[in-house]
Amino acid sequence: MKVLTVDDEPLILSGLVKIVQEVAPLGTEVRKATNAYDALDLMKDYLPDVTITDLNMPEKNGFELIEEIKLGGWCDRFIILTGYDEFEYVRRALRAGVVDYLLKPIDKGEIAALLGRIREELPNESDTDYSCHAKRLLTYIQIHFRRDLSLDDLAEQMNLHPNYISSLFKKETGHTFINYLNMLRIQAAQELLMSNSELSVSAIGQQVGYDSKHYFSKVFKKYTGTTPGAYRNNQ
Template sequence: MKVLIVDDEPLILNGLVKIVGEVAPVGTEVREALNAPEALEIMKIYMPDVTITDINMPEKNGFELIGEARSEGLCERFIILTGYDEFEYVRQALRSDVVDYLLKPLDKEEIAALLERVRDELPAASDSEYSWHAVRILAYMQTNYMNDLSLDHLADRMNLHPNYISSLFKKETGDTFVNYLNSLRIREARRLLKTQGHLTVCTIGQQVGYDTKHYFTKVFKKYTGITPGAYREGEQATEENDEGDGQ
């Protein structure tokens, strides 16, 4: 099991890492981060099974970290650990569907039991089962990338846990679910922009899975460095030059 602990107080963080390392199930790997942005970067490589996070942190708070991590398919299970026993925090934690809400100082027996429960809930699969699931999921995405896909949708479709699918993606592709999906879409968009001159940029964006031209342009530029329109103009200019050279 892989655990990530996030707290902006170095001394507290070191203490949490030590305690969790002592009481976590055998074989548990523990990593740490001092803030949400650092945690998100670690998650992209580490893909933790559960993240233990403080709430009050600079730049992004714990709830913002949870929301962003889930939207990018980086982690599904979260345990909130805070020094504030406030009703509003508890209510927001419930809305965020966290595993549990714990108060500092950390109780060793409490966290030990909680981590044991998390480990027991993790899906177990042999290498052959893992590969079989990977083939199914990747094949499904190849033919349905233009639809409204999400980890939850895939989990329901494949009868698997979203966190399991996140780990599978990282192992099989070296990438996150969101990046893999966007790469599929942008690759097809580039093909259409090059070959379907009668289609508008907006139409092509919709055909590959983006509802609005603005969002399509934003994602396309992120993955290629230029806008869809500029990409199409560049391809047309290249074709004209090739034709000129051939005359």
């Protein structure tokens, strides 16, 4: 299991990391970030299973950080750590879909129980059903990537929890579900751009799963470094 801890106060962060390393399940890897921007840079490659974040940080608060992480598809589980016991914070945390809301100073037993529960939710390669789930999921997305797919769609189709699917994708492919889906779509778009000169860029985008031409061009450039039109002209 991979854990990312985020707090802008160095002493608190060091203490948090020490506690997590002490009580987390065996084999847990723990990394730390001193602010929201460091956290965002780190997690794009680290892809933690759970992020423990402070709420009150100067660059971005914890809720803003969680929103951006979710948008990027880099982590699905969050534990909020704060010194403020206010109902509005609790309500916002619930709306953000966090695993739990913990008050400082941290309780070792409480964080140990939380991390243990999260570890049980993660896919385990030794489970007899793991390879079957992995094969079914990857085969399904390779066949249906042109559809409007989401983790919830896959969860319903496969009768699995969205968090399990997200973790399985990371473990099997090294990519988040969103990145894996986009890579399949952009690869298919590249093939169409080279082989079907009569199709417009917009039509190709729609064929590979993007309703918006602008969004298709934006994603295409992110993964290839160029626009669909320029890619076609340079072939």
